[in-house]
Amino acid sequence: MIRCLAACFFVLFGSAGALASQVTIATWNLGWHMDLETAQHWIEECSKNYVAGPATGKLKASQEAGFKPGWDINASKIEGWDVSRLPVCNVYFAAGSVRVNIEAYRKRQEQIANFISRSLPADIIAFQEVSGEQSVREVLPNGGVEYDFCPVTGYKVQRLVIAWKKTLGEKVSCAIEHALSLPANPDDKRPRPGLALTLKIDGKLLRIMDVHLKSSCVSPFDGGNLRGQPGTARSCNNRSTRSKAGLRARRPMEPRSFSSAISIATSGMSSATSDRPGPTPAELRRRGRRACYPALS
Template sequence: MLKIVAAILFLCVGVFEASAREVTIATWNLGWHMDLATVQRWIDACSKTYLEDSSTGRWHVSTDPQATAGWDVSNTFDIENWDSVNLPVCNVYVYRGVVRVKLEAYRKRQEQIANFISRSVPADVIAFQEVSGEQAIKEVLPSGGADYELCGFTGYKVQRLVIAWKKTLGTKVSCNVEDALSLPGNPDDKRPRPGLSLTLNVDGAKLRVLDVHLKSSCVSPFDNGKLEGGRSDCVTLQQQIDPVESWVERETGDGTKVVLLGDFNRNLWHELRDQRPVRTDNSAPTSPRTSGVLSRSLLEEVSDGQPAASTLQVVEEHCQTNEIGMLLCTLSEIRDLDSGESTLLASQNYLGCRNPVGLDHVLIGPGIQTAAPGEHVTIRGLGSTRQKDDGSDQVLAISDHCPLLVRLNL
């Protein structure tokens, strides 16, 4: 009898495994990435010369012999009438000083990204951050994006979000900008980036993905990134907690399977290891926060178990590198790496990206299982910028982040 029961259970498991759809999802911050037309405008603007008005600190276009090239202005957004909606700062690439980027070098960078995605990011869905728009992603997807559909937006600021998915995966139900994450009640200079929500029909069921790029510079409660502290970056990130939680609770209410991913600019593993109460008044994160009460943990506030359908799990992360690198990745989830450890992990013999771990995460809701731990994919030497002393033979880093690749069973 026991053997019969075991056989039935085995067959049931086999049926489940056979019916589960494996979907590979990736998140990748491409670092101020632009389409070529925007790159040309950016190069032209950075190549102009400017003089500073000492009374205002603003820079104005000038042909004065003492004028400074835009490449060398410390804060590009201090240039009068700079198109901050579409153009990044000028000092994106640095190699023994700011690299004065040439269009051909950027075109080569795009080719390297396309080849890397084709070779090392075999994902059905890729959530991008820090891109100028859909055209910028079309230009770096294999075969010009012929096999993909895109969800993106215009407006806001230059660092936008785009989600790409393979046409064979499913059809779009909706593509929405989550404006609440941009804190529209704040002054313009205190508004972070919005979120981007994509809902797909996959094999007759809905899959909903939220791509985020949250406020930077409030990374770890173990460093100087205490969410309840008074630093302006942490104050802004604190404000984004409620909009993220509202999205999760709203969008899981109908039973849809949900993936929340992107550049959180927050080490969620450190939050889980922080032994302090989640809230400053010691109240449970399942209850509404009263005025003046602050959260110490974005993750535990957003995924508090109530309602149960909104519970999210952080996907375990490994590093696609050697044993020493894997050990450093494990340590990075427990404590801050020191400068030597961080430099080693970011070097081209290890992961190769300047921000290797602790910022990018994938969270999954009920009904989704991981087929394997997520992988921080090494980009090795592609994460380095270099050129000759005369500015020729430029090679631009493809990103300062490594892709995070996760295989899921739906």
């Protein structure tokens, strides 16, 4: 099961001689989070039975002898499976792959929405592992009508979205950091891109870069093993170098127009090696430090 981290921190605008404006920023990895329409389609496809075709070995929907449910197979081996539209089927794990239904998924959304409305009063929330803007709107208060959005489009279904309250400030730019996806790599070896947002708040620039850090680079949560998976070190190092370069490039674009600029990097980190269920929102409030998606059991 994917592990998720959430954090909140504050940014102060203004000088010592004036009342500063306080901006609250949160980052949350929602773990394969989808909007309800996408989730419904995903459940329908994963609920089918599949067998391997004799010619290609690719899996096809079938009721022939020897079939396996989609929940128990690697969906990336299903013929025509598009990971830009749907996650693989076995993303939720509790003593075996969880057979998700739409009622359970809707309950999951309600739990996340309740936590955000009651316990996460942030001005800006940087999300990771979401299918897109609509999936974020569905868990924000009042369907997100009070928010603006900066989303990643394209790429695989685990995307980034930054949401901020419309009353906070004006959007200057929203840009996908394609270089962080290492475009020179083969498609199956490319990590996710970054997402850069610049806001003008009280006449000053606030820059946020949202990235998703995979723990295949290091995995300190599982027996202290820091080696990661074979072959990932070079990719992680390349991405780290590009991340630093991207942050350095995010300097004030209009230094004569704005008296100062603040740059912040937000990230979500996930570990694909742990099968322990994540805490519920109630447990999260008690811990106060970590946020993971509710298990769909």
